[in-house]
Amino acid sequence: MSSIEEMYEQMGICSSVHKFGKQIEAKLAKRFLEIDERAEYNQMKVILAMQKNRVSEACFHYASGYGYDDLGRDTLEKVYADVFHTEAALVRPQITCGTHALALALSANLRPGDELVSVAGKPYDTLEEVIGIRPSKGSLAEYGITYSQVDLLEDGSFDFENISHAITEKTKMVTIQRSKGYQTRPSFSVDQIGAAIAFVKRIKPDVICMVDNCYGEFVETIEPSDVGADLVVGSLIKNPGGGLAPIGGYIAGKEELIENCGYRLTSPGLGREVGASLGVMQSFYQGLFLAPSVTASALKGAIFAANIYESLGYAVVPNGRESRHDIIQAVELKVPEAVIAFCRGIQAAAPVDSYVTPEPWAMPGYDSDVIMAAGAFVQGSSIELSADGPMKPPYAVYFQGGLTWPHAKLGILMSLEYLVRAKLVTL
Numbered sequence: 513m514s515s516i517e518e519m520y521e522q523m524g525i526c527s528s529v530h531k532f533g534k535q536i537e538a539k540l541a542k543r544f545l546e547i548d549e550r551a552e553y554n555q556m557k558v559i560l561a562m563q564k565n566r567v568s569e570a571c572f573h574y575a576s577g578y579g580y581d582d583l584g585r586d587t588l589e590k591v592y593a594d595v596f597h598t599e600a601a602l603v604r605p606q607i608t609c610g611t612h613a614l615a616l617a618l619s620a621n622l623r624p625g626d627e628l629v630s631v632a633g634k635p636y637d638t639l640e641e642v643i644g645i646r647p648s649k650g651s652l653a654e655y656g657i658t659y660s661q662v663d664l665l666e667d668g669s670f671d672f673e674n675i676s677h678a679i680t681e682k683t684k685m686v687t688i689q690r691s692k693g694y695q696t697r698p699s700f701s702v703d704q705i706g707a708a709i710a711f712v713k714r715i716k717p718d719v720i721c722m723v724d725n726c727y728g729e730f731v732e733t734i735e736p737s738d739v740g741a742d743l744v745v746g747s748l749i750k751n752p753g754g755g756l757a758p759i760g761g762y763i764a765g766k767e768e769l770i771e772n773c774g775y776r777l778t779s780p781g782l783g784r785e786v787g788a789s790l791g792v793m794q795s796f797y798q799g800l801f802l803a804p805s806v807t808a809s810a811l812k813g814a815i816f817a818a819n820i821y822e823s824l825g826y827a828v829v830p831n832g833r834e835s836r837h838d839i840i841q842a843v844e845l846k847v848p849e850a851v852i853a854f855c856r857g858i859q860a861a862a863p864v865d866s867y868v869t870p871e872p873w874a875m876p877g878y879d880s881d882v883i884m885a886a887g888a889f890v891q892g893s894s895i896e897l898s899a900d901g902p903m904k905p906p907y908a909v910y911f912q913g914g915l916t917w918p919h920a921k922l923g924i925l926m927s928l929e930y931l932v933r934a935k936l937v938t939l
């Protein structure tokens with residue numbers, strides 16, 4: 513039988529890279545234990561919600577056509593509402609991705625003349641076209657919905673003073689992005705988000721507060737909906753899908769706002785009553801069931817990567833020690849060749865498509881070329897081990913996911929292996 517060292521060698525990891533990884537991992541035992549404890553808490557939360565709503569095998573049956581009385585769909589939406597402690601939720605395969613879920617939550621609850629305010633600075637790249645920051649067909653701007661933005665302070669915290677000026681009688685909705693996305697600012701903790709929401713509501717109590725929760729679910733033991741968010745929105749090919757959901761998005765929040773989302777998703781008059789679940793329900797339920805421990809694996813990978821690259825002298829966000837509020841790890845690799853090598857290493861560690869070579873490319877929704885590494889079971893799934901690097905300074909690579917900790921670890925070691933081979937790093 514091969515030893516573990518020989519297994520890594522077969523994978524193409526040289527002994528100095530393996531040894532380096534071992535030294536780093538040895539220092540992380542306490543962090544990993546804390547992550548496991550949080551996963552345990554969140555696992556209870558999910559199982560309790562499933563038991564309370566009497567999830568049964570009948571919930572997994574195929575529903576077609578209009579989808580009236582689709583038991584699996586309707587029960588799953590109650591389960592999500594209980595997990596997020598909200599009045600209602602919309603969880604559907606017809607919501608095609610996270611951007612779509614966010615666009616839906618916005619367009620369903622804003623009307624011509626209303627203003628949307630982002631209090632967390634520039635939103636995620638794809639939202640620029642949704643809002644109309646970059647002119648785009650069908651944007652909110654085309655429908656007469658205005659937008660204003662309050663940039664974060666230099667240290668990445670909320671600029672409360674300018675938030676108070678930005679909220680006017682036109683302000684209908686405020687959006688807060690929990691995760692850094694493709695930026696190098698820190699991600700927000702749920703408590704920080706709660707403080708921002710409380711501040712906004714003191715100025716104008718009826719403002720709808722929406723949180724883009726992508727990559728944040730199950731990282732902490734509370735969610736933004738526990739601290740006053742009226743809507744929380746995310747993608748099922750990220751954390752809450754647990755790697756099994758093949759498509760989908762969710763919106764959880766106040767009943768009236770979720771009802772509006774239903775009418776916008778399908779049609780006025782029809783709303784949430786239609787939308788057959790087409791056999792994907794078992795993967796949605798089972799994915800949610802796995803999500804707390806899958807998220808924990810991804811977090812361990814992110815912390816491992818932070819510690820590896822920090823000790824090699826690279827700037828990493830978050831750093832190797834600070835608390836985590838999402839699963840994304842940014843590593844500033846300084847030169848484009850290193851971004852390419854890093855992504856090729858991640859790709860080479862994948863269970864699927866390990867033999868393909870990622871190249872930088874123009875992607876819809878992004879304003880520079882992007883190189884993406886993903887050898888995923890679900891196309892583009894970023895709860896699976898994946899890395900994205902926009903080809904622009906500071907040449908940061910954004911690394912996330914890993915359905916299992918051993919795979920996340922392999923991917924990071926392989927990224928280092930490729931940097932060593934390209935003579936960009938010496939151990």
Ligand SMILES: *Cc1c(COP(=O)(O)O)cnc(C)c1O
Binds near residue numbers: 690724727
């Ligand atoms: C991924 C992501 C989105 C968009 O989700 P897609 O599924 O890629 O459309 C929006 N906001 C944040 C913060 C994200 O991480």
